[in-house]
Amino acid sequence: MRTIRDMTSILISGASIAGTTLAYWLREHGFTVTVVERATEVREGGYKVDIRGAALEVVERMGLLEKIRTLRTDVRTGSVVDGGGRQVAGMDGDSFGGRVHQDAELHRGDLARLLHEATGGVEHVFGDSIASIDGTRVTFDSGLVRHFDLIVGADGLHSNTRALAFGPEERFVHDLGYNVSIFSVPNHLGLDREELTYVGPGRTALLYSTRQDTGAKAMFLWAAGSTARDRAGQQRALADAYRGSGWEVPRLLEAMAEAPDFYCDSLSQVRMDSWHAGRVALVGDAAYCASPASGQGTSLALVGAYVLAGELKRAAGDHATAFPAYEARMRPFVAANQALGTGNIKRMVLSSPFQVRMSMVMLRLVNLLPGKDRIMAKVVEPIHRAATAIDLPASW
Numbered sequence: 268m269r270t271i272r273d274m275t276s277i278l279i280s281g282a283s284i285a286g287t288t289l290a291y292w293l294r295e296h297g298f299t300v301t302v303v304e305r306a307t308e309v310r311e312g313g314y315k316v317d318i319r320g321a322a323l324e325v326v327e328r329m330g331l332l333e334k335i336r337t338l339r340t341d342v343r344t345g346s347v348v349d350g351g352g353r354q355v356a357g358m359d360g361d362s363f364g365g366r367v368h369q370d371a372e373l374h375r376g377d378l379a380r381l382l383h384e385a386t387g388g389v390e391h392v393f394g395d396s397i398a399s400i401d402g403t404r405v406t407f408d409s410g411l412v413r414h415f416d417l418i419v420g421a422d423g424l425h426s427n428t429r430a431l432a433f434g435p436e437e438r439f440v441h442d443l444g445y446n447v448s449i450f451s452v453p454n455h456l457g458l459d460r461e462e463l464t465y466v467g468p469g470r471t472a473l474l475y476s477t478r479q480d481t482g483a484k485a486m487f488l489w490a491a492g493s494t495a496r497d498r499a500g501q502q503r504a505l506a507d508a509y510r511g512s513g514w515e516v517p518r519l520l521e522a523m524a525e526a527p528d529f530y531c532d533s534l535s536q537v538r539m540d541s542w543h544a545g546r547v548a549l550v551g552d553a554a555y556c557a558s559p560a561s562g563q564g565t566s567l568a569l570v571g572a573y574v575l576a577g578e579l580k581r582a583a584g585d586h587a588t589a590f591p592a593y594e595a596r597m598r599p600f601v602a603a604n605q606a607l608g609t610g611n612i613k614r615m616v617l618s619s620p621f622q623v624r625m626s627m628v629m630l631r632l633v634n635l636l637p638g639k640d641r642i643m644a645k646v647v648e649p650i651h652r653a654a655t656a657i658d659l660p661a662s663w
């Protein structure tokens with residue numbers, strides 16, 4: 268006999284962290300799942316991301332923790348450098364990245380691939396996108412029309428599902444007043460699993476290499492209004508923002524024209540009064556992007572997907588019960604982690620030359636202190652608190 272869950276068909280838009288984790292758990296709970304992804308395959312590559320706190324429990328329950336350990340970036344050291352490239356302060360890679368205990372850092376693309384490999388039995392449709400939603404009737408860009416009981420948008424910061432079911436992006440995406448750019452560069456300093464940070468007024472630049480990467484990645488965070496939408500405009504804005512910067516910045520900027528994976532966007536958070544409307548719900552960045560400055564977007568996506576799938580199981584597919592329950596369980600966790608994003612960015616990008624000078628003096632002092640590990644532990648503590656600010660039921 269088929270159960271209510273077998274008969275509930277769920278369409279997920281987006282095959283990245285949130286969408287694929289949701290697909291995994293919904294399939295485990297017996298639902299019929301289809302994932303539609305705009306890209307023609309699982310998107311590989313990208314920057315490094317963290318899995319912390321409650322999110323570790325989610326991947327452990329998926330049986331993926333050991334594999335994730337083998338994919339760790341293994342960044343051994345993190346340093347702040349001055350305009351001449353001299354080290355101002357240095358520490359081990361995990362402390363520098365705000366990680367404690369089992370927290371793991373890996374490439375976003377590696378995680379996406381691993382999650383995808385775990386979703387056998389789920390129908391995937393690549394190279395298509397939802398064009399319209401009318402109750403249970405979904406029309407795709409390809410012209411295909413299908414019916415689903417429920418639709419979940421896991422399609423990221425600029426979510427298509429959110430725009431179709433909730434309204435225009437401007438209502439929900441809040442620009443924090445900074446831009447972020449990241450792209451691959453030649454590893455001309457010969458970094459070996461190291462991360463370097465250079466801080467100037469209103470602009471910060473990072474360069475890192477990981478175990479998986481023979482090259483390096485350059486990342487830029489700078490105070491600015493909304494970024495241009497086109498690549499040429501974004502590259503001009505980035506070059507203007509860092510004009511006159513010291514350290515390796517001019518050389519890194521020279522490399523951006525050739526970068527195959529240039530990424531640039533405003534640093535934003537998604538804030539919504541509700542993450543569900545009728546038969547449609549949102550998960551991950553689409554619903555509650557905390558911004559890359561939080562370092563918690565991946566963990567929010569993993570935990571949110573686990574909770575949404577669990578509440579749907581508990582309610583036997585009744586979305587009118589499950590969607591509000593998902594939201595109630597996730598709200599405090601999201602609030603704690605979004606607060607990290609708005610707080611961290613002010614420490615990552617310093618506003619004035621005075622702040623930069625003071626910060627360098629402090630870092631030099633801390634670097635000389637015998638108890639610098641204990642001081643760092645205090646810095647990491649709020650991240651750990653936010654990352655564990657939810658109790659996950661062992662079963663649903």
Ligand SMILES: Cc1cc2nc3c(=O)[nH]c(=O)nc-3n(C[C@H](O)[C@H](O)[C@H](O)COP(=O)(O)OP(=O)(O)OC[C@H]3O[C@@H](n4cnc5c(N)ncnc54)[C@H](O)[C@@H]3O)c2cc1C
Nearest residue numbers: 281283284285305317396422423427551552559562564565
């Ligand atoms: C530069 C940068 C640095 C970051 N650093 C960190 C970090 O250090 N730690 C951390 O935890 N997080 C970090 N993040 C955040 C992290 O990448 C995201 O929070 C996380 O990937 C969210 O997952 P998601 O599945 O919700 O969305 P995404 O990963 O954005 O995935 C959305 C998916 O939807 C697909 N899609 C988009 N539009 C459509 C459509 N119309 N139809 C179908 N599919 C569509 C996309 O192709 C993509 O596959 C960073 C992000 C950036 C940009």
